[in-house]
Amino acid sequence: MRSHRRSGGRLALASAALAALTAALVVAPTEPPAAARAQAADYSISVDPAGEGPAIDDSMYGVFYEDINHAADGGLYAELVQNRSFEYDPADNRAYTPLTAWQETASGAASGTARVMDDDGRLNERNRRYLRLDLDGGDGRFGVANSGYNAGIAVRAGRTYDFSVWARTDRPAGTPLGVELRDGTTPLGTALRVTARGDRWTKYTGTLTARTSSDAGRLAVTAGGSGTVRLDMVSLFPRDTYKGRPNGLREDLAEKIAALQPGFLRFPGGCLVNTGSHEAYEAPDFERKRSYQWKDTIGPVEQRPVNANFWGYNQTYGLGYYEYFQYAEDIGAMALPVVPALVTGCGQNRATDDPELLRRHIQDTLDLIEFANGPVTSTWGRKRARMGHPRPFGLTHLEVGNEENLPDQFFARFTEFREAIEAKHPDITVISNSGPDDSGATFDRAWQLNRDAKVAMVDEHYYNSPQWFLENNERYDAYDRQGPKVFLGEYASLDNRFSNALAEAAYMTGLERNADVVKLASYAPLLADTNDAQWRPNMIWFDNATSWGSASYETQKLFMNNVGDEVVPSRASGTPAASGPVTGAVGLSTWATAAAYDDVSVTSADGANLFADDFSGDDSRWTRAAGTGSWSVRDGAYVQSDAAAENTLVTAGDPTWHDYDLKLKATKQSGKEGFLIAFGVKDTGTYYWWNLGGWNNTRSVVEKAVGGAKQTLIERGTTIESGRTYDVKVQVRGRQVTLFLDGQEWGSFTDDKAAEPFRQVVTRDKATDELVVKVVNAQDAAARTTIDLGEDTDIASSRARLTTLQGAPDAVNTPTDQPIRPRRSTLGGVDNTFTYTFPAHSVTFMRIRTG
Template sequence: MPRFTPTRIAGAAAVLVSIPLAVSPPVAASAVEPDYTITAGPQPTGATIPKSMYGVFFEDINYAADGGLYAELVRNRSFEFNGTDAAGWNGLTGWTVAGPAAVTNDDQRLNERNRNYLTVSGAATLTNAGFPSPSTGSAIAVKKGDRYVFSVWARAQATLTIEMHTADGAALSAPLTIATRTDTWSKYTGTLTATATSDAARLSVKTSGAVKLDEISLFPRDTYKGRANGLRKDLAQKVADLKPGFVRFPGGCLVNTGSMYAYDAANNYPRARSYQWKDTVGPVETRATNKNFWGYNQTYGLGYYEYFQFSEDIGAMPLPVLPALVTGCGQNRATVDEALLQRHIQDALDLIEYANGPVTSTWGKLRAQSGHPKPFGMTTIAVGNEENLPNEYWANFLKFESAIKAKYPDITVVSNSGPDDTGATFDNLWAKNREHGSDMVDEHYYNSPSWFLQNNARYDSYDRNGPKVFLGEYASLDNKLFNSLAEAAYMTGLERNADVVKMASYAPLLAHVDNVQWKPDMIWFDNDESWGSTSYQVQKLFMNNVGDRVVPTSVSGAVVQPKPITGAIGLSTWRTAAVYDDVKVTRPDGTVLYSDDFTDGNADGWTAVQPRGTWTVTNGGYAQTTTDTEDTMVKAATIGESDYDYTLKATKTAGAEGFLVAFGIQETGQFYWWNLGGWNNTQGAVEKGVTSAKEQILTKPNTVTTGKTYDLKIQVRGTKVTLFLDGVEWGGFDDNQVTEPFAQVVTEDTKSGELIVKVVNAQDTPAVTKVDLGNRKVARTGRLTVITGDPGEQNTRSAEPILPRTSTVSGLGSSFTREFPANSVSFLRIKTR
């Protein structure tokens, strides 16, 4: 993990928050020369900060919905899983069946969207172990004394005996008996009370004879706000405790990926199709299930009604995202079916009616039938997510926007700028949005901590009269405190530019610790516990202390100058087999610093960064031979000089992509790599990363031909890198940005009558800081909240060492000096007089 220490500040050890926080007394201005000075300008206030400034982004990734926020405890309750969802899955995945039973799909089904059901032809026992937890095994978590609502749809006359028990059969509830009565589908319910606490429970249903069963469900009665078909209480409460201004849902990549079909019999009820909100409303048993983009099944039990209801319950603005019929997230396809596009545009209009229409309207009536006759009052809607086909996306966006504005002129329609913070797609879409005068543009980026510390001023230069910014997805690329400090420093820049940046949401929101498709994440959980990451604690501190207006300030003090790119060299592949040869590192004058042509038959100088793939020396080359493995990096030869040339030959032998040639590899895990033939052999890039997470420095179209040998050269001159492909300059960059480990913003909370001084010190030394509030009259005491600790620390299931600590401090005034701890976020609330 990189640490930043300005040369004029002496080193000091970080303080862990797991011990009582020692709050520093004020420092006399004459005693110590301040490292930094914060000066408030003469203007009384700056930009207004909207209530929607910070929100949350929910996507069903990392089992965030089923098995997560959605409180259903039974996995595959309607027997709809199949091999489309994941290899080897079927209608009984998640179930153990003892006795004569089979998954059936015929005209006796429950309804046209719920196509499978279980036919039991005699006495049988069905057991469900809940959602998977590879570290502990699949399990249902129950708590002694809590009640659980069981329900089932059944057809035929039979007796069902339902109970909760451990894996070895020990009872965890008294049995519940239900008699089914008729040969038409009917719903039956009952309640089970847990007689003991267990995180390894099972649910069993015993049948006395032949019966048809579907939608076997078990819900805790104690859901968030007591909602039926509701949310897991601890997870929902953690989100509510953030006090978010908005909820962006339901994604994310799952919104606009998959097949672009209508949901009708002519298409045989296709799976793996793009998210469509009409699949997710109405009675739960009539909702579709679908292949999740992230590799599992999604039931849509948590659907649009529940998203709207949850947003209302926590006082947040609902912000749905609709597919623009242009896929993103590496798929890069656009519809050519105009009728299908028009149907989706009509779906967008129908959604607004569903959210806001009267009960006499078609979709307002459905909302009322679900239990909410009052409109939800939706004001904002987004079209599309991270499309990397800017022209196709823009053509479709204009059609959506035109139709929405014609019928609902007051609705804010959010466009987007593609999948990254820079590049050709970003520039193209921003140019189109500016010229068009779009309401708002959604930006997404996941970058290294250094990027966030180098780009605090990103929005200072944005056009104040142009489209507003919605930072819909962002995070630093890990879950350690240092990542959160970098994010906090960046957030001061978001607030300072509140006249441009109107909304921002860290992403993703939730992750099941044993089912992770993406990291970092804000809130982590298993089947019965949850905990906030260090970023959760930082986000909560900001979101609970936003303020109403910005107080204009300036800051002076040390910054960190860029360092030359040094470190180990590396080779890697991504779902590709390749051979590398004639690896050499030389000084500009040709002096050899490292060389390996593998003619000796070994690769003794190379070590695995991660033990992935199969590397062997074959026929005088270094070959990686698997085609199903991602990120197989090996490294060698740590280069300490600032100017050098790294050359090699590369040949793709099989697989989906091309080459990954790394340099500047640090022990902290930071590195650069030249990615040729990436994104399914469509694009080249230079990426800067920490471990497995990367930010793109430059991108351009690129394809690698199987069997062709390429000559590659990476020329490093300090912070400047130039890349040559077969002797021709391919691209380059200069990583020469200044790092600002100290950041600040001051806001005013007019309701409480307080100034909020927010200081981030993302370095290993304390920062003695003079704060000059001009002629503003303030109290002599204030309330100080600090998050600090070892920058490499993180919160886990077993311990949460990084938590905020609050104390009362004295010695304040219109001008005062304080020492802010190393590696800290400090919020000081001071009453105005």
């Protein structure tokens, strides 16, 4: 993540699920309504049944899991108590205190004090803080109540909840503890009573059964009498975790992921893997902001340390490597862990030069393989067995590093990991990566290093506009068939509308067509708490009480459940491309920078003056939205003076302009970055801009924005100096753009890729003797299509099974309304050649049984 699927063994499950769902799903019409037919455009698909396409691995489509958007604590990890061990700290989030999510509570005449302690009375060295309740006596009870995550603990009538707490007391007779679920002061069920005895830490357990439902529940733990009682690891789990496992997973989220039938599970994340300190946990002066290190996450949960998550919150490690391996096994997915390469990424860009630290991490990685695959007689295999899994997990793939921006430094360290792993475990596929983007200097250098070293597989990550995905369906057609294979570990179109899912679906037809190169692919991110998300888009959204799949989830599920075993060669006609020059007004902007612009002029290709402003007057010719920085004319220049404001775009001119030269002078005054020079501006979400000194003044690129989502067209390593005036020129000729900085050509590009809305791929499902014709029609018009299956194809049935996703391009699935959902139907009249009209804005899977 940037600070940015099956046949064979799964066939029976897929077929059973399909049969069970068919009756419950809306039946789609076999033809679009008359209005759509009237607008239909003609296409053709020709299938070559005798041709040989690439085989598709069962593991091709999988899921990428990262603890972003509160995906673990408060999400997939079923623990209902937030800050259960009182370890929250401002290092995790400046708003945190050790009592975040806790409140004192008292009944009757009871009183006392609640203090979080960090002293020799702690539970253990890795779980350092605990709650001390000093009780003043009197009738009634005093203690604390936990609000869970966000609005409260979701409690359901009739459900059972497993409670546990570690406690100790200085009272010889013991201290009675009361535990109950409440909504305000109203009990939601019968209270639990336990008595803490002795001044040594002891674990106490019990169950609570709810009589009333609430989405705003609180867990109250109170004590009676006097004296001191200490509490730690206050925990509440629903009894109904996924597969009923203790310390388990939230059932609805785990089931939605399992329903994808993923071929692999990549974990524990992206940026949180290789950011922060790579040092080991050392009490008492441990570094909270550490990279994710697997040994911290196994063993008894009360002995696992916490960490400050890269995404700005506390991370408990209750969901750790053992649980990831176990979940992958439960859902039939290949486990694919990622370990840090000791080169930070995600904007940090530092390489660790300590050879001993590097040796330790390499050994940790070898120990991880032993933990996954070693016999019970081995050191780490024995630890796995003691956690409840004597049988090896069968690890086959492991990735080193994630999105490093320093390719040479990364690859030097990757090579040491790779050599050590392959020396002891030659059967393990060691995966490298190509940085955080789909192109650019880092990408090119990383790929060169990977090719030269004959690395087995390279992980690519990119998040782009829907336009980019429609334009780049052929991306992998030109990849070297003899070179490293591709693991597309993170990709998504930048929103959660159905139009985004359509663009992703169109792109996935290209992934399948190139299944001999793209061996693994996973959309990202997987999970997001709707109340506290760092990133959008996401596949599955949730709150405390419910969860729902986005439009992209439904698209991914359709592809992942209908992969097939091999690609059948096919061809389709295309959509006539609209032609015309780059057209639009011009603009100026900044990002976390104060800058001054002067002498802006626009002249047509024939020399005619279209616009000029030397800022000797006011700024009345410029248009800006409210809240976009602080612009004013000062000393004959147009100055944006707010060095903290982001995207301060102001525009001028005519959106019909084309074939022109934009010239100006730009001076950085202060701040983190440089200049943003816009051209081809249609509106505030659709434009090109030359981003000089972006990404904290480390990169300069030209970006194209369509509907607010951007893609990179060209990149250079230019940085911008403060106080220096630059001469900037943008020359637009047709679709060709040439850029000049201080009179020298900086770069050029031709934006002439067609955003093809009609895409298809055909695969063969050998187990069911079916051709699976997969068609994406991402346009306003229906696509009347002649489908030629070849005269030698033996059609076993004249009826095909259809699954269709269709909806408005702006449709978004919500907790109360999911307009994008599969609709199943049958199509009659199927023959070697037949016609079908694919609805506008649709994804259609057509399963045709052959002899």
